[in-house]
Amino acid sequence: MNTMPGTIDLREAAAEDIRFAFAPFSLGTALVAASVTGVAAILMGDDRTALSRELAGAFPAARMTLDEAGLEAVVEKVVALLEAPHEGLNLPLDIRGGALERVVWQALRAVPPGETVTYGQIARALPVPATAQEVGAACAANVLAVAVPCHRVVKADGSISGYRWGVQRKRKLLNREAMA
The missing domain is CATH 3.30.160.70 (Methylated DNA-protein cysteine methyltransferase domain)
Structure with a gap:
């Protein structure tokens, strides 16, 4: 060097x-x-x-x-x-991402276990302008599975859509939370 x-x-x-x-x-x-x-x-x-x-x-x-x-x-x-x-998880997190990603992830961390929200609902609730597609992109960029609960986000019709770690895992995580 x-x-x-x-x-x-x-x-x-x-x-x-x-x-x-x-x-x-x-x-x-x-x-x-x-x-x-x-x-x-x-x-x-x-x-x-x-x-x-x-x-x-x-x-x-x-x-x-x-x-x-x-x-x-x-x-x-x-x-x-x-x-x-x-x-829940009682450990410090090192959450990294762009400004919009961090706002989305913060909003997702407020969604209680056992509940789901749509991409559009999250977008409308943010303190900054965002689209449902941008919320989806932030979810796809998340590297803190379950600690930042992107699995709790569903399509507008309530159906389960893409998940970085597979739709089957998303469905199983949601089922676990619903039964708790």
Whole structure:
């Protein structure tokens, strides 16, 4: 790296450490990632390699470290959330995104377990102008599955539509919450 003495390479300054671990749960495999601030990602899937790629794509400048032992207590709490979303998560979150995404995600965190809202309802309730499509895009960008409950958003007719981690998982999460 060719930098002048006393200067900071912005690529190095932007790098951060993200620790992550995997855990099985009833709907597949969870990848839980943490920064120094808190839980930065909760991803769901069936393939560890695909989940690792998804994490790397979400945090392209970060140094990733598999830390199963160091994150054991955090992972345990996240898996409890995934199994029983109505119980909530008592961990700090490192929520990252654009201004509109963050406003959408904040609104979604206010939707009680067992209830659903439409993309349009969220858009109309925001303190900034947004369309239902923009709400959908914010949901698609969410990397904190269930902690930011995008699974609680449905189409205008009440039907279940796309979900970053699969419509089947969305349906099962909603069913769990409805039965709690």
